[in-house]
Each structure stands twice: as C-alpha cells, then as structure tokens.
Amino acid sequence: xxxxxxxxxxxxxxxxxxxxxxxxxxxxxxxxxxxxxxxxxxxxxxxxxxxxxxxxxxxxxxxxxxxxxxxxxxxxxxxxxxxxxxxxxxxxxxxxxxxxxxxxxxxxxxxxxxxxxxxxxxxxxxxxxxxxxxxxxxxxxxxxxxxxxxxxxxxxxxxxxxxxxxxxxxxxxxxxxxxxxxxxxxxxxxxxxxxxxxxxxxxxxxxxxxxxxxxxxxxxxxxxxxxxxxxxxxxxxxxxxxxxxxxxxxxxxxxxxxxxxxxxxxxxxxxxxxxxxxxxxxxxxxxxxxxxxxxxxxxxxxxxxxxxxxxxxxxxxxxxxxxxxxxxxxxxxxxxxxxxxxxxxxxxxxxxxxxxxxxxxxxxxxxxxxxxxxxxxxxxxxxxxxxxxxxxxxxxxxxxxxxxxxxxxxxxxxxxxxxxxxxxxxxxxxxxxxxxxxxxxxxxxxxxxxxxxxxxxxxxxxxxxxxxxxxxxxxxxxxxxxxxxxxxxxxxxxxxxxxxxxxxxxxxxxxxxxxxxxxxxxxxxxxxxxxxxxxxxxxxxxxxxxxxxxxxxxxxxxxxxx
Amino acid sequence: xxxxxxxxxxxxxxxxxxxxxxxxxxxxxxxxxxxxxxxxxxxxxxxxxxxxxxxxxxxxxxxxxxxxxxxxxxxxxxxxxxxxxxxxxxxxxxxxxxxxxxxxxxxxxxxxxxxxxxxxxxxxxxxxxxxxxxxxxxxxxxxxxxxxxxxxxxxxxxxxxxxxxxxxxxxxxxxxxxxxxxxxxxxxxxxxxxxxxxxxxxxxxxxxxxxxxxxxxxxxxxxxxxxxxxxxxxxxxxxxxxxxxxxxxxxxxxxxxxxxxxxxxxxxxxxxxxxxxxxxxxx
Ligand SMILES: Cc1ncc(C[n+]2csc(CCOP(=O)(O)OP(=O)(O)O)c2C)c(N)n1
Numbered sequence: 132x133x134x135x136x137x138x139x140x141x142x143x144x145x146x147x148x149x150x151x152x153x154x155x156x157x158x159x160x161x162x163x164x165x166x167x168x169x170x171x172x173x174x175x176x177x178x179x180x181x182x183x184x185x186x187x188x189x190x191x192x193x194x195x196x197x198x199x200x201x202x203x204x205x206x207x208x209x210x211x212x213x214x215x216x217x218x219x220x221x222x223x224x225x226x227x228x229x230x231x232x233x234x235x236x237x238x239x240x241x242x243x244x245x246x247x248x249x250x251x252x253x254x255x256x257x258x259x260x261x262x263x264x265x266x267x268x269x270x271x272x273x274x275x276x277x278x279x280x281x282x283x284x285x286x287x288x289x290x291x292x293x294x295x296x297x298x299x300x301x302x303x304x305x306x307x308x309x310x311x312x313x314x315x316x317x318x319x320x321x322x323x324x325x326x327x328x329x330x331x332x333x334x335x336x337x338x339x340x341x342x343x344x345x346x347x348x349x350x351x352x353x354x355x356x357x358x359x360x361x362x363x364x365x366x367x368x369x370x371x372x373x374x375x376x377x378x379x380x381x382x383x384x385x386x387x388x389x390x391x392x393x394x395x396x397x398x399x400x401x402x403x404x405x406x407x408x409x410x411x412x413x414x415x416x417x418x419x420x421x422x423x424x425x426x427x428x429x430x431x432x433x434x435x436x437x438x439x440x441x442x443x444x445x446x447x448x449x450x451x452x453x454x455x456x457x458x459x460x461x462x463x464x465x466x467x468x469x470x471x472x473x474x475x476x477x478x479x480x481x482x483x484x485x486x487x488x489x490x491x492x493x494x495x496x497x498x499x500x501x502x503x504x505x506x507x508x509x510x511x512x513x514x515x516x517x518x519x520x521x522x523x524x525x526x527x528x529x530x531x532x533x534x535x536x537x538x539x540x541x542x543x544x545x546x547x548x549x550x551x552x553x554x555x556x557x558x559x560x561x562x563x564x565x566x567x568x569x570x571x572x573x574x575x576x577x578x579x580x581x582x583x584x585x586x587x588x589x590x591x592x593x594x595x596x597x598x599x600x601x602x603x604x605x606x607x608x609x610x611x612x613x614x615x616x617x618x619x620x621x622x623x624x625x626x627x628x629x630x631x632x633x634x635x636x637x638x639x640x641x642x643x644x645x646x647x648x649x650x651x652x653x654x655x656x657x658x659x660x661x662x663x664x665x666x667x668x669x670x671x672x673x674x675x676x677x678x679x680x681x682x683x684x685x686x687x688x689x690x691x692x693x
Numbered sequence: 694x695x696x697x698x699x700x701x702x703x704x705x706x707x708x709x710x711x712x713x714x715x716x717x718x719x720x721x722x723x724x725x726x727x728x729x730x731x732x733x734x735x736x737x738x739x740x741x742x743x744x745x746x747x748x749x750x751x752x753x754x755x756x757x758x759x760x761x762x763x764x765x766x767x768x769x770x771x772x773x774x775x776x777x778x779x780x781x782x783x784x785x786x787x788x789x790x791x792x793x794x795x796x797x798x799x800x801x802x803x804x805x806x807x808x809x810x811x812x813x814x815x816x817x818x819x820x821x822x823x824x825x826x827x828x829x830x831x832x833x834x835x836x837x838x839x840x841x842x843x844x845x846x847x848x849x850x851x852x853x854x855x856x857x858x859x860x861x862x863x864x865x866x867x868x869x870x871x872x873x874x875x876x877x878x879x880x881x882x883x884x885x886x887x888x889x890x891x892x893x894x895x896x897x898x899x900x901x902x903x904x905x906x907x908x909x910x911x912x913x914x915x916x917x918x919x920x921x922x923x924x925x926x927x928x929x930x931x932x933x934x935x936x937x938x939x940x941x942x943x944x945x946x947x948x949x950x951x952x953x954x955x956x957x958x959x960x961x962x963x964x965x966x967x968x969x970x971x972x973x974x975x976x
Contacts, residue, residue, distance in 0.1 A: 327975040337974050343966045345953065346773060348765075365974070370953045370964060372772050377798035381765040384758065388738065388769025391756050392777065393962025396769065414759050507972040516962065538962060539736055539754040539777055548756045550741070558704075559749055559757075 134317050135188040137196050138267065141213060142205030144172070144181050147260035152183045152499070154281055155267050159187055160328045160501045162273045163319030167192045167607075169498040169680070172438040180212050187271060189318035193465055193500050193607030197682035201270070201313075203263060204229045205246070222313060224266070242311050249303055258300040265304020270313055275305060326501040331491060334466035335425050336361030338473025339397055343512050344423070346372045346396035348385040350404055353437050354493040355427035358399040379404035383411030387420040391548060393516060393538040395477050397423040402431045402444050409451045412486050416456025418548040419526070419534065419573065421480035421487075425473070428492040430678050439678030440494035442603055442651040448488050449630055449660065455570065457577035459487045460630040461585075463495070464606020467502050468627050472585075478513040479583070483576045484536055490629070492651065494680040495604035519544030525557040528568060532575030577631060585628040586635045595622035597693075598643035600669075602626040602657050605649050605681060612686045629657060632664050645670040647693065649686065652676055696726035698735075700752045707746055713864035713890025713901075717811055718747050720867050721780075724874040730778060737780045738767040740792065742818045743892075744784035744811030761791025764799040767806050768947070774960035775805070775948040778878065785812040789825040789845050796847075800854040800883055804947040807877045807884045810847065813892040814899045821895035831898060847887050849927035852920065852939050857882035859923070859939040863904055864890035866935070873937060881942045889933070911936035 140148045149170065156166045168185040184199075186192050199216045204225030210217075211231075217223075222240045223230060226247060235241065244266070250259040261282070268278055278301050286294045329337070335358050339347075349359040363373045372394070376382035382398045389396035400408065405426050415422045426448055430441035448460050459479055463469040469491070476487040519537035523544025527534045534555075537546045547557030552569060554560045589595075591613040597620055601609045609623045624639050640646060640661070646669045648658040653676040658669055673689045675681055699722060708714050725735065732753040739748035741760035748755045754777075758766050767781035781788075781799075788796055788810045799808065814831070816822045822835045825845035832839045851859045858880040862870040870888065877884035889908065891901045909932045916922060923939035948954060957964065 329975065333974075337971065340971045340974070341966075341968060345961045345964060346769070348769070366952045367955070368970070369967075370957055370961075372951055372953045372961065374768075374772070376765065377794050380762065381768075381795055381798070384762040384765035385769035385772075387758065388756065388766035388771075389773045389961075390769075391766070392736075392770040392773035393960065394769075394773035395961075396773075410759060411762070414762075418756075418758065505972070505975060507968045510968055512966055512968075539774070540733055541962070543733075545732070545752065546754045548758070550758050557755075559707075559746075 133200070135186065135190070135192070136200045136315060136317055137198060138185045138187070138201040138203065139182050139199045139213065139216070140185070140203045140205065140263065141180065141182045141209040143178050145178070146205055148181055148183050148205065151260050151264045151267070152185060154264050154285060156185060156499050157328050158268055158273050158277055158281055159271060160326060161277055161324055162271070163321060163323045164188070164271065164317060165190060165192055165323060165501060166328065167194070167498065167500045169195055169494060171679070172497070180209055182213060187317050189320065192611065194611045195494070195608060195680045195682050197684045205259065205263070210234060224311070244307055249307070250300070253300045253303060254296040258296060261297045261300040262304040262307070265301035266308040268301070269305035269308020270311065270315055271317065272319065275302070278305070323501065325504060327504055328499060328501045329466055330357070330499045331466060331469060331496040332357030332361060334463070334469030335399070335473050335489060335491065338470040339423070339477070340365065340369055341470065341507065341510050342474040342477030343395045344397050344477060345370060346386065346389040346394040347398065348374045348376045348382040348396070349399050350376050350379045350382055352401040352404045354429055354496045355399040355401045355404070355425060357496060358425055379407040380411060383408035383422070386422055387411065387415060387418070390421045391538065391546070393541070395481070397425060399425040399427065401427050401429050402447065403434070405444065405447060405451065410453070413452030413454055413456070414550050415486050416452055416454060416458070416573070418550050419484040420548065421484050423476045423480050423487050423489070425489045425491065427496045428490065430676065436678045438493065440492045440604070440651060440680050441676060441678065442492055442605075442656070443653070443676070445490065445629065445652070445656040445660070448490050456573055457483070457485050457580070458630065459483070459485060459580060459628070460490055461487070461627060462490045462603035462629050463627055464601070464603050464625055465502070466500060467505065469495070470505060472627060474510055478511070479580070481515045482513065483533060483580055485576060490603060492604050516541065518542040519546065524555040526553060526555045526569065526572070528555060528572050531579040532572045533579060581631060581634060584631060584634050586633045587639060588625045588627070589622050589639060590625055591622035592619045593622070594619065595643060596620040597645040597647065598639065599623045600626065600646065600648040600657070600661070601650075602629050605651060608681045608683055608686055609649055612683050612690070615683065616687070616690070626657070629660070632661065636661065637665050640665060640667050645693070647671045647673060647690070649673045649681065651680065694723070696722040697732050698722040698725055698751050698753055704750050706750055708743060709894050711893040712743070713813065713892070714744060714747060714811060716864040716867055717870070717888055717890060718750055720871045721747065721809070721874060722751060724871045724878065728875055728878055730878070734776065735778050735780070736770055737782055738763045738770060739781075740783035740787035742784035742787045742816075744817070745782060745787055747782055747811075761787055762795065763787065764792055764795040764808065768799060768802065768804050771804050771806055772948060772951060774962065775954065776960055779806040780809060781806055782809045783811070784817065784824070785810060785814065785826045786816045786824045789847055793825070797850070797854060800851055800856045800885070802947040803855070803857055803883045803944055805882055807874075807886065810885070810887045811890055812847070812887050813890050813896055815892050815896040817892050817895055828899065846927060847885065848938055849924060851885045852923050852927055855944070856885055856939070857941050857944055858884035858937070860884070860886050860937045861933065861935055862886060862888045863908055863935055864888055865901055865905060869910070869935065876937060880940065882944060882946050908933045908935050910934075911938070
C-alpha cells in the first residue's frame with residue numbers, strides 16, 4: 132500500500148485551482164494526513180496551463196516530487212506539459228473531451244467524470260472546482276461535516292445561495308470520489324490534526340507581526356507581494372501602517388524614516404525591486420538605520436521568469452549597496468524557521484542597526500505545508516531604543532560598535548542621522564582619522580553579532596563521510612532524500628543563515644570526506660562564498676536553473692552518479 | 694538674533710559668500726522660533742545638494758539621507774509618529790529631478806509635511822549642470838548649446854495633483870518668505886514652498902536682479918482657494934507670481950487616513966505587541 136500520494140491538478144488560470152488547493156490541504160490535515168502543496172503558475176491571469184501538486188502522506192513531507200500518482204485534468208491542453216511525469220500507474224481523472232486521444236491507448240489508467248454536466252446540475256461551470264474539492268475528499272477519508280464547514284467559512288461573504296450551491300457541489304464531488312473506488316489508503320494520525328497549515332508567505336507575515344512589525348511599504352512584485360497583502364489583511368487588528376510605495380526606491384527610504392521615528396518596519400520585494408533598493412540599503416549601512424527586507428527570489432536576469440523559482444539572488448543580497456558595511460542574511464528552508472527567523476530579524480535589526488535580509492524564493496513563498504504548532508511564549512520582543520540626554524551623540528563610538536539609538540521626542544537630545552561620513556554627533560566630516568574610526572565602528576558590529584550567529588544544522592548521520600550542503604528552500608527536498616536513503620555515511624548541512632557564515636561552518640565541513648552542494652542556480656553562489664571563506668573544494672555541485680524546484684527523484688538520481 | 698534652532702557654536706557652512714541659502718536658513722529658523730515650535734518635535738528630512746545641507750545647520754532632529762529621497766523618508770517619519778513636525782528639504786534637482794516620482798506621490802498622499810525646495814535653476818553641488826527648472830537656452834558645461842527641454846513647472850504640477858498648499862517665495866524678500874513659511878507650517882496637509890534663490894557661482898543668468906525683475910507679488914484681492922485661478926497663475930512666466938498661490942486645507946491627510954490610527958492615536962513606538970493574538974493567526 133502506498134503511503135505517499137502525489138496529486139496534480141492541471142487546468143487554466145482563472146479556473147480556481149488555487150481555491151481547491153487551499154481548501155483540500157486544510158481538510159486533509161484536519162483529517163489527520165500530512166500534506167504539502169506547491170503551485171506552478173504561469174504569469175497570466177487567464178488561460179495558459181497552471182498546475183498544483185498536492186502531496187498526502189503518513190509522514191512529514193515538505194518537498195516536490197516528480198512522479199504523479201493522480202492527475203486531475205480540468206481543461207484541454209492540460210497534459211502535454213507534464214507528460215513526462217506520468218507513469219504506467221498514474222490515474223488520470225477528467226472529462227472525456229479534455230483528455231487528448233493519444234493518452235487513451237491504455238498506457239495510463241483513465242477515470243472519466245462528466246465534470247461540466249455535474250457542475251451545471253449544481254448551478255453552473257463555476258462550481259467545477261468545488262466539485263473537485265469534494266472529489267479529492269472522497270478519494271481520501273475526509274469527514275463530510277468538516278467539508279461543509281470549510282465551504283461555509285470560505286464563502287461566508289458570498290451569500291446563502293452561493294454557499295448552498297457550493298455545499299451541493301462538494302457533496303456531488305464526494306459521491307463521485309467514492310464511486311471511483313481508487314482504493315487509496317494513506318494512514319492517518321490523530322496528532323496531525325493539531326498541526327497548522329500555512330503558506331510560505333504567511334510564515335513571513337506571521338513572523339513579522341511576532342517581531343513587532345508595525346510598518347510595511349512595498350512596490351508590488353511577484354512572488355513577494357503576498358507578504359504585504361497578508362499584513363494589510365491584518366492591519367486593522369494589529370495597527371500596521373501599510374503603504375504601497377510609488378517605487379522600490381521610495382519603499383526602502385520610507386521604512387528608514389519609519390525606523391527613525393520608532394516604528395519596526397519592513398519591505399518585501401523580488402530581484403528587480405531589490406536592485407532598485409541598493410542605494411537605500413547602502414544608506415542604512417552608513418546612517419545605521421535598522422531595516423528588514425524580505426527578498427523573494429525569482430529567476431532573472433531582468434524580468435526573467437516572474438512566476439518561477441530560483442536561488443539566483445544570493446550574490447545580489449550579499450553585495451547589494453556601495454561601500455563597506457555589515458548585514459545579516461537569513462535563508463529559512465521551512466515555515467517554522469521562516470516564522471522564527473523573521474521574528475528575530477526585527478530584534479537583530481533593532482540591536483545591531485544593520486540591514487537584515489530574509490531571502491526566500493517563489494517555491495518557498497507559494498508552497499503550503501503543515502507544521503507543529505509554535506509556542507509564541509518562546510518569542511522575545513527585544514527593544515533597544517534609548518532615551519536621549521542633552522549631549523546625546525547618535526554615533527557614539529563604543530566597544531562593540533553599537534551606538535545607542537534614540538528616537539525623536541524620547542529624551543532631551545536631538546537625533547541626527549547622516550548619510551555622509553559623519554562624526555559621533557552625526558555631522559558631516561571629511562577628517563581621515565574620523566573616517567577610519569567610523570568605518571571600523573560600523574564593521575565591528577558584525578563581529579559583535581557573531582556571538583549570536585545561527586549555526587548550520589546537521590540532519591542525518593552524525594558520523595557522516597559525505598556532507599550535502601543546502602540553504603533556503605532546498606531544505607525539504609534534501610531532508611526527505613536523506614531520510615529516504617537512510618545512509619550512515621550521509622548527512623545534510625542546512626544553512627538558515629548564509630551571511631555571516633555560521634560559526635560552525637569550518638568544523639562541519641572539515642569532518643566530511645566528500646562535500647556536495649545543492650543549489651537552485653547556475654553558478655553555485657553559496658558554494659563560491661564558502662570556498663572564498665574556507666578554501667574548501669566541493670566534490671560536486673548539483674545545480675538546477677530551469678525555473679523549477681528540485682524533485683526528490685532528481686536529487687537521488689544525481690547522488691547516485693557520485 | 695539667536696533662535697532656539699541655533700547651535701551654541703555657529704557651524705561653518707559649505708556655501709559660497711552671497712548664496713541665497715544663507716537667507717533661507719536664517720528665515721526658516723526664525724519662522725519656526727516665532728511659531729514657538731519645540732525643536733524636540735521637529736525633524737528635517739533632507740536630501741543631498743547645497744540646499745539640503747541646510748539641515749546640517751539647524752539645531753534639531755534630522756535625517757540627512759540620500760539625494761532625491763527626502764520625501765519618502767519624511768513620509769515614513771510622519772506616518773510612524775504624527776506628533777512630529779516634519780519638513781522635507783532640498784534643491785530643485787533633489788526634489789524635482791532625482792526625486793521627481795516621490796514629489797508626485799507625496800502630493801497625492803497629502804502627508805502633513807512642509808516641502809521646502811530651494812530653486813536656483815541649476816545643480817550647485819555638482820558644479821553647474823542644468824536642473825529640471827533651468828530655463829531654455831541656459832548654457833552649462835554639459836548643455837553647451839543651451840537647454841532644449843521645457844522647464845519643469847512645480848507650481849502647476851503640484852496644483853494639478855491636488856496639493857493642498859502651494860507657494861512661491863524669493864530669498865531676496867525675507868519678510869514675505871517668513872510669512873509664507875509660517876503659513877506652510879500651520880497648514881494641515883502637504884505644503885509646497887518653492888523658493889527662488891540665486892546661485893552666485895553657477896547661474897549667472899538667473900541672478901538676484903533677474904529674480905527681482907521677473908517676479909511680482911500676488912495682489913491682495915487674489916483668491917488663493919480658487920483652483921482654476923491658481924492654475925492660471927502657475928502658468929505665468931513673463932513674471933512669476935510670489936505668494937501663496939493655492940491653499941485648501943479641506944482634504945484628509947495621509948496620516949488621518951491610515952488604518953493604523955483609526956482606533957489608536959498613539960505613535961507606533963508607544964504600542965505593545967500582543968503575541969497571544971498573533972498566535973491565533975496560526976489555526
Ligand atoms: C544618486 C546620486 N546621484 C547624483 C548625486 C550627485 N549630486 C549631488 S547633489 C546633485 C544635484 C544638486 O542640485 P540641487 O538638488 O538643485 O541642489 P543645489 O546644490 O543646487 O542646492 C547631484 C546631481 C548624488 N549625490 N546621488
């Protein structure tokens with residue numbers, strides 16, 4: 132019996148596939164299944180071909196698999212793009228006229244459903260996606276009341292008639308799903324019901340709120356925009372200033388004004404927008420303004436692939452901004468870390484008065500998974516604003532390089548931030564000696580941070596001979612691969628902080644005979660960084676840059692070659 | 694006369710003798726003083742340029758940030774603490790050139806700030822190139838055959854975008870400049886004060902005499918609440934009108950519209966975080 136099922140929904144943009152995804156993963160989780168889902172979208176509002184993969188398992192899953200167990204076809208031309216992911220065991224479910232003749236030669240198992248007529252019976256084609264929701268619930272073992280509740284909640288603003296029709300649709304779907312008798316039986320576990328389902332976007336949004344974020348300014352850019360939508364949705368409840376800036380240059384400068392006046396502010400952007408922010412980031416370096424930036428990567432250069440994934444902007448984040456100044460870069464690979472690190476980012480920005488960058492990507496942002504509940508009592512809100520006195524000096528030279536930061540109207544002093552090289556009081560200076568002292572003071576903050584630096588995490592065998600290195604969103608796929616292979620010589624070093632390099636970097640690398648680095652980019656940017664700092668050579672770089680995340684099968688295949 | 698905004702020790706400025714900025718600096722300090730503004734409550738958000746250096750010579754809070762970016766910074770400051778009096782200051786290149794997009798959108802937002810633009814029709818700090826407000830045929834080391842582009846008309850642009858207070862002053866008349874600045878500070882909503890002033894080093898055409906000859910005072914009966922009349926005035930270039938060209942304090946300000954202040958008037962730094970409530974977002 133297979134305990135790990137992959138379902139792919141394939142149809143056109145505008146058919147409501149995302150709604151099915153949102154509803155079914157929660158319903159499955161609430162029934163005791165482990166779930167993971169990820170959408171592969173095209174950059175358009177209607178038409179084209181969009182797919183969503185939903186995985187259902189008895190074990191924790193957080194990665195993309197290539198092989199499709201169940202394919203649900205929702206439109207014409209929905210199969211050819213994913214043809215190579217079908218196997219002889221794949222079950223294709225769909226309406227006769229949506230499935231092209233060439234797939235009907237007996238090489239796949241096909242189950243026909245008359246989706247259009249079912250939908251019309253309920254009230255119109257618009258109900259097709261909710262029928263599919265029911266159908267999936269019927270294929271698995273999901274309680275019908277749970278489904279009805281979810282529908283009532285989801286369509287609560289749409290009125291009684293639409294809600295009733297959707298309930299009828301879901302019931303029709305369940306009947307159909309059971310009728311198909313696919314014999315799928317994934318084990319359930321009671322404890323999973325207590326878990327929480329969220330998206331990558333939500334992990335950043337919740338982390339920000341927990342970090343005390345009360346100001347966000349952004350210029351929209353996929354795939355990063357969800358974060359400001361999320362904060363806007365909750366802005367009434369939590370009193371967040373939410374502003375759509377006229378461009379990214381404005382956004383990065385607005386949040387500096389906000390921090391200056393005592394807010395905890397962030398911006399969210401993607402490569403092109405981040406590039407426009409560079410001068411502003413440099414200003415934060417010089418004027419020592421705390422800032423938090425969420426950078427959700429998509430493939431570049433230039434407009435690139437707006438709705439696809441890549442880890443191609445590590446160098447951009449590392450080197451952004453002219454001049455020399457410290458920064459911190461976090462790369463969460465799972466949503467628990469996404470929440471923790473984003474929360475922490477605000478404390479660290481406040482304390483060290485440096486840019487803190489949360490580096491994610493489209494795959495991370497647009498995926499959903501269930502995680503263990505988080506105890507918010509663990510979170511500390513650490514504020515470092517000091518009351519100023521009459522002789523307050525904004526850039527006082529201190530042992531650790533951190534000058535106490537005041538804000539206007541809090542104390543008797545004046546708060547003077549300056550983008551020029553400045554003296555301790557924040558006034559323009561061109562004296563070489565002061566310049567040297569100030570550069571040293573700013574750079575010292577990175578050394579001071581190293582005491583709090585976050586180590587890389589070892590997953591797998593403690594006595595490894597081969598070590599796989601990964602950062603950010605490849606976490607799930609490498610972890611699952613390691614667990615599948617269950618090899619005593621193999622471990623995975625997960626870097627959730629890539630800059631500064633964690634204190635344990637050299638130590639964990641030196642224990643391995645073979646080093647393999649896996650990155651969703653073409654030039655192994657993190658590999659280069661590690662090499663520059665440690666001198667190590669990698670046995671192999673496993674790289675992918677076609678816009679798609681790694682699948683588990685792919686990693687296993689590539690590891691076999693070594 | 695020493696104001697509350699003077700340093701104990703007079704700072705050495707980076708300006709040329711005879712620069713119009715001296716008069717502007719003096720008048721800003723006096724206007725604020727006469728309005729009894731508490732220096733603790735004032736923030737000057739400045740860009741980069743000779744004009745923007747003014748912020749270095751006023752004893753209060755300041756954010757002397759990037760060239761062109763004083764308005765976004767001012768927006769962030771005011772939105773985070775509406776109790777502050779925020780001035781965004783810079784030159785014509787700073788505000789209308791590098792920061793042109795921010796100029797447009799700061800006006801649309803109607804943030805309650807004073808936007809002071811020192812308009813000398815030239816780039817001073819970078820040694821004399823054309824600015825957006827340079828007149829046609831103005832020759833520079835870069836525009837060697839003279840400027841071809843239409844000069845930017847900040848007054849007309851601001852009025853068209855719905856600016857709630859639009860004024861023009863001349864550094865040669867300190868008395869009027871002070872009255873205008875005081876009115877701008879008292880005005881609720883975005884207030885533009887474009888100040889003509891001569892650059893003695895890099896603009897030999899639009900000098901003190903030129904400004905004197907090419908400006909006139911709006912007449913006492915002029916109704917500055919009439920938008921169409923104001924637009925007409927804005928397009929006068931034979932002689933440029935001086936005074937408050939348009940004023941309308943009826944619209945809500947940016948801060949007043951912000952959701953974050955609907956139920957809680959406290960500035961953001963005074964608020965607590967309710968972790969328990971945030972935990973509930975994870976369901
Ligand atoms: C991004 C950037 N580009 C260019 C400059 C160089 N720069 C500094 S001030 C300035 C223009 C100065 O003109 P204006 O703003 O009119 O002020 P003025 O010096 O005439 O008072 C320029 C181009 C800069 N500091 N930053």
